[in-house]
Every structure is written in structure tokens, then in C-alpha cells.
Amino acid sequence: MIHTHCKGCGKEFKRKSGRKTGYCQPCYMRDVHHDRAEVREGLSRAMKAKLADPHERAAHIARTRRGRIERLARDPEFREMVRQQGKAVGALGLGGHQPKGSPSRIAAGKAVTATKLADIPLEYRELHKKLRKEFGATESRRMIRQQMAADEARMSAHERQLRAISRGAKIVKKFKPSADTGPFTLGGIATGMI
Numbered sequence: 001m002i003h004t005h006c007k008g009c010g011k012e013f014k015r016k017s018g019r020k021t022g023y024c025q026p027c028y029m030r031d032v033h034h035d036r037a038e039v040r041e042g043l044s045r046a047m048k049a050k051l052a053d054p055h056e057r058a059a060h061i062a063r064t065r066r067g068r069i070e071r072l073a074r075d076p077e078f079r080e081m082v083r084q085q086g087k088a089v090g091a092l093g094l095g096g097h098q099p100k101g102s103p104s105r106i107a108a109g110k111a112v113t114a115t116k117l118a119d120i121p122l123e124y125r126e127l128h129k130k131l132r133k134e135f136g137a138t139e140s141r142r143m144i145r146q147q148m149a150a151d152e153a154r155m156s157a158h159e160r161q162l163r164a165i166s167r168g169a170k171i172v173k174k175f176k177p178s179a180d181t182g183p184f185t186l187g188g189i190a191t192g193m194i
């Protein structure tokens, strides 16, 4: 955080080191420059690029969720607005009364899981479940990244190949194992290794 004066309203504000506009947040959001289509497009593109990274995305979701919870705690007007919105959405009755265990609830649960865990390979999700209970999601993700790096380092070329195939890689050229596994191949994989 850097103390500086806003170019717009002149008030002193603490700017994040990444913010270089010289305007405080309210002035920046009001600024005509922010209303220009190409500027909005640029911002949108930059945000999408950032959120394409699963770790950035997880951090962003955690940050905004935290911000929302904090605002709900300290801002009664905001709390009331959210309550009214919730009531309005509830009144639409869009699938809100599906019983627990119904197919649509199960499908929705799976979709949520897939989105939340998109950055964790399938084979690490059970581990994540256990670690998350004990250490929380952020720490679990960090531990899993370490575990993945360790597993990767320990894996033989053959295991790496099989893993790539199990994740949907196409076999495009002959796999050359470091050990002699015999002269026969099946779709590029030495049969001695299957």
C-alpha cells in the first residue's frame, strides 16, 4: 500500500502497488475513461485471461467471497438488499424444491464439484477431500501441488505416458522407452510394458 493523492478528488488514499491510474477507486469507477467501450473490453479481456488460470481463479473467488461476507457483517443496507434479492429469486420457484438425493440435485452437486475442483486432477481429489477437512482448501491445494510435483519427479517416462493417455492424450508418434522392452508395439506402446 502506498499513500498518495487522487488526481480526481484530491483526497489522500492508499493505493495498491499494482494500481497506476492515480485515481481513487470511486473516482476511477466514475471516470469517463472507464465508460469507453474499448476500455471496458480491455478490462474484460484482462480479467478473463487472469481467471483462465485455475489458481488465480480460486484466489479470486476466495477473495470476493471473503469481501462479501465482511460487507454482509458490517453493512446493514447491503444485508437487507441481499435478503430482498434472495426472496425475489426464491419467489421464482426455479427448481428450489428438489428433494435431497433427487437426480437434479445430484447432477447439480456434481457440476459444482467439477467447477470447484477443476484445477485438481481426478486422482488427487480424494486426497484433497481429506486434506481440506484438516487444513482448509487453500493449504490443501498447496500441499497437493507439492505432492503432484513430487509424483511427477518420481514417475518414469512410461508412467508419464500412461497418465497422459488416461487424461485423453492422443498417441501421435512411437514412444521410445529408455529400457529395451522388446520389438512389438501396439499403437505405439511397447506391448512388453502393458
Ligand SMILES: [Zn+2]
Pocket (backbone or CB within 6 Å): 006, 007, 008, 009, 010, 011, 023, 024, 025, 026, 027, 028
Ligand atoms: Zn478520488
